Amino acid sequence: MTPEILASQIESQNFDYYLKQMMDKVPDDIDKRQGSIIYDALAPAAMLMANQSLTMGMLIREAYIKTADNEFLDYRAVEHGTSRQQATxxxxxxxxxxxxxxxxxxxxxxxxxxxxxxxxxxxxxxxxxxxxxxxxxxxxxxxxxxxxxxxxxxxxxxxxxxxxxxxxxxxPARDAETDDHLRERLLASDSWIAYGGNISDYLDMLSKISTVGGAQVYPVWNGGGTVKLVIIDNDLRAASTELLTQVKNEIDPPDSPGLGYGLAPIDHMVTVVAPEEVTIDVSVDIQVDVQSDIEVVKPKIIEAINDYFLLKRQSWHNLNKLTGRGYSLVIYRSQILGEVMKVDGVVDSSVPLLNSAEEDISMIFNNQLSQLPVVGEVVING
Incomplete structure (x- = not known):
């Protein structure tokens, strides 16, 4: 039985439920109709117990991360050593x-x-x-x-x-973290403890800097004791020079590198850079139904393609799910095709071309280069 099912069962014990339970204990030769003395005596108690059922159901939901919300979820976050990311x-x-x-x-x-x-x-x-x-x-x-x-x-x-x-x-600023996003962070499986300058430690440091929208960590990228942090802003675009300077000062101040005056452990030489934005042009041939105007459909397709790239940038900083190490991101033509076909009015579409080629585009992630995909020119023919 899940907390949600248990809470629902308790909440189902409403006014009618409790009144019936009590009325069943009253002898049948006593008037139990609405307005009778016994009914008027028991009804307030049944109402009170029904309200208590609602309260108990709420308490069960708010006791677990999967079902808690608002300030109750905030308290659960504190118990896990984190907190809701505030608007900036x-x-x-x-x-x-x-x-x-x-x-x-x-x-x-x-x-x-x-x-x-x-x-x-x-x-x-x-x-x-x-x-x-x-x-x-x-x-x-x-x-x-x-x-x-x-x-x-x-x-x-x-x-x-x-x-x-x-x-x-x-x-760029960000809005306050939603319940769903905070819940996802709290429930995310993490087999490594953030400690002593490991990758989880750096990711934890950066998650507490409100101006950072995502980050990749490259340990020992230029020899022992070196760490490279690649960061994006809250708009999920390459960080500006000012943002890079701000994060560098918090993690490992440039006037005292490796001395531990920032968040980084002593002897860690930290480099903070922005990813290289890779502009990807998209071209696609479509067919719309007879009741649709292609000039009305085109903006919807462009919006769908932009949303696809945004979704990819949201997962840009995720570690490989299979190994828990390294990063991987591919812009798939088939996935863009799927987004185009979801647009109302589109009945058929070619497989899109990316930068005029019939190939998916894989981002490069290594010690020297980290790439971030952004939409370039979108050409829609139909």
Whole structure:
């Protein structure tokens, strides 16, 4: 019997169940109809016990990771030495220009800006770079800030400023971890204990850095004591230079490499890099049914292909399931075909070409190179 079945059985003991149990104990020569004295005396007790059944069912569900949710799942996570990944703030790079298009130098740390639109995103200046661009942090958590590039308006008055613009999202934000994702992490089989700088230890370190969306670990990649960490951001794209610097400072500060002043053990020389993004063009011939417009179907196919690549990047950092060592990722033409055929209106499709070739594309993962697949041009003929 599973906790879910047990909880359901207890919850099925409702008002009618308890009232019947008690009424069966009352002699038949006593009036038991609704409104009678005995009915009115027993009904409140039956209602109370029915509510207790619901409470007991909830307690059983919340006692196990597979069925717990919300704050109860958070407590179970703490018991397993981890916690829910919280939503983070996006960091962006912006330029500030005067009326002649020249950078200005009077923007200060703490100055506030806002995006355009009916529901603006507010930013605060975090630092100023040598080229007078600034690093701004969104004042709201979550992924909404990841998608805005363009003009921003000053909230803090600045007489010299004529134009300000976000030109790059350097550290994308993420939303708070969902119950399903946290539950999956807690239930994931892990035969190795994170300890003393083993691979599990580094993966555990990186999982606690909120700006890292995924990582691969390459031990002894350049001789004894060397470790290479390949990381992606919360948008599942190659990490920016700023993010690489941030993670390097936390794991193994560059001014004291191998001395143990970061999270890495003493004598571990840690290199932090981003993967090489591999752009893959996709072309496919399709046939739509007579009731569909191909121009309406095309955006849906492009979205399906983008979702497929996103799913692949989500598993980019997973260790080989069979051996628990190394990494493997292949972009399969047949799988893309399957996604295309799921689109409403598509009745037939050719096997897609990847970079104009009839071959699947395997990502390279070794001590020198780690690749990350991204969608290039999508050509749909029909």
């Amino acid at each position: 703030f996006a960091e962006v790079k912006a330029k500030f220009l005067d009326s002649k298009g020249n950078p200005i130098g009077n923007v200060e740390i703490g100055d506030r800006f806002a995006s355009l639109g009916d529901d603006p995103i507010f930013y605060k200046v975090k630092s100023i770079n040598d080229d007078l661009t600034g690093i701004l942090e969104a004042e709201e958590v979550g992924v909404r800030s990841n998608s805005y590039l363009g003009q921003i308006l000053p909230v803090t008055p600045n007489d010299e400023l004529s134009w300000s613009e976000i030109i790059e999202v350097i550290v």
